[in-house]
Amino acid sequence: MQHGPAVRRRKLGAELRALRTRTGLTSGEAARLVGWHQSKVSRIETGASGVKPSDVRLLLDAYRVSDPELRELLLMLAGSDDGIGRHHWWHAYRGVLPPAYRDFISLESQASAMRTLETSVVPGLLQTPEYARAVTRAAVRGLRDEPDERLDALVQVRLARQEVLRARPPLRLSAVLDEAVLRREVGGPEVMERQLLRLLEAARLPQVRIQVLPFSAGAHIGITGPFVIFSFPRTSDLDVVVLDHMTSSLYLERKEDLEAYVEAFNSLQAHALSPEESLDHIAGIVDGA
Incomplete structure (x- = not known):
């Protein structure tokens, strides 16, 4: 690691x-x-x-x-600073972004595909501004004592990251969401409802695949925590798994680690609801079913 x-x-x-x-x-x-x-x-x-x-x-x-x-x-x-467009926009936020977060964004901006398991919150690439603000306020240590300007900057970064889904070519995002992600009320009922509607909207994009892992699936291979698999164009040798922790991120690059997490993600997709069933499930939560 x-x-x-x-x-x-x-x-x-x-x-x-x-x-x-x-x-x-x-x-x-x-x-x-x-x-x-x-x-x-x-x-x-x-x-x-x-x-x-x-x-x-x-x-x-x-x-x-x-x-x-x-x-x-x-x-x-190599950390090139002379790129153009979306690849290096985060350099303007160096003062508020930890190095590990900047590394994550740089990988995300260059990846061709991203597979993610989320067990607690909606993936950052699919968050609404209100949801992103509530999550950021709760997640960053000591933020309640920080000025609003810092919170605003961190939320702006999270929303700016979403441009990868609109790029040409766009990032291909496959997300498996534990049902707890949909049931956990973040920011209040109105914020949560708008967030669920945002998921329904995003799931209709051809480059986005969302599957829900319902409570009825019981214990599963991803129960130990969320992870992200980045895949890159031209060479699979650059693929990497990212595990987030409270104060840092760990990157797994060995071939056997990558294979294990790809196999785990495939298993999670097989046990999750289909994309169509997942849309119905999310819509049912919005309707109070």
């Missing part, structure tokens, strides 16, 4: 090593091409040290990588 920055270094290094190998270069030959010592290439490829976006560009040029999507993804992993 690693924290976000370490995972990104390791994944970036592994991909750069694969690209070098594909071109038939040794690490020493690659180093000579860009004017470095061989040990620098080795440290980058093993994730032992960070790497500047400018150095990544040198390597990508040396390896004749011209695909703009792949280049942008690898530069994101």
Whole structure:
């Protein structure tokens, strides 16, 4: 298990090593091409040290990588600040966002697909402003003593994240929601009703799949807690599982961990209501059934 920055270094290094190998270069030959010592290439490829976006560009040029999507993804992993559009909007909120949250957003912004199990609250990408404010106020430690400006900024970030669902191409979101998510009254009855209606609206988008895991399903494999699986375009080697804790997030990158969580998510989907049945279930809660 690693924290976000370490995972990104390791994944970036592994991909750069694969690209070098594909071109038939040794690490020493690659180093000579860009004017470095061989040990620098080795440290980058093993994730032992960070790497500047400018150095990544040198390597990508040396390896004749011209695909703009792949280049942008690898530069994101290096922490590139010169991206455009939605990929780097969160830098304006550096003063209020913890590093782990910034890492999560950067991964979310570049992912092609996201699978998530939620056991307590509606996923951030599907929250209404009022619901997001209530959740943020309750979740962030000491926030009740913080100025309203900080709360406003954190809510703005949560809502800005939702742009990934409207991007071209959009993020594909598959969410399994424990029924407790729908029954827990967050922000009061009116706020909760609007949130449930928002779920019904979002579920009709072609890129969004929502399934409800009803109480009648009993104990299930996800009962130990929520998780997120990010998948990335072009290479599954960058896929990662994120586990949230009270004060930090843990990132799982090993192949066996990824396979275990993908299998768990598939099992949860099989035990959950179908998307159509889930819509009916949510509508029934709204109607008081």
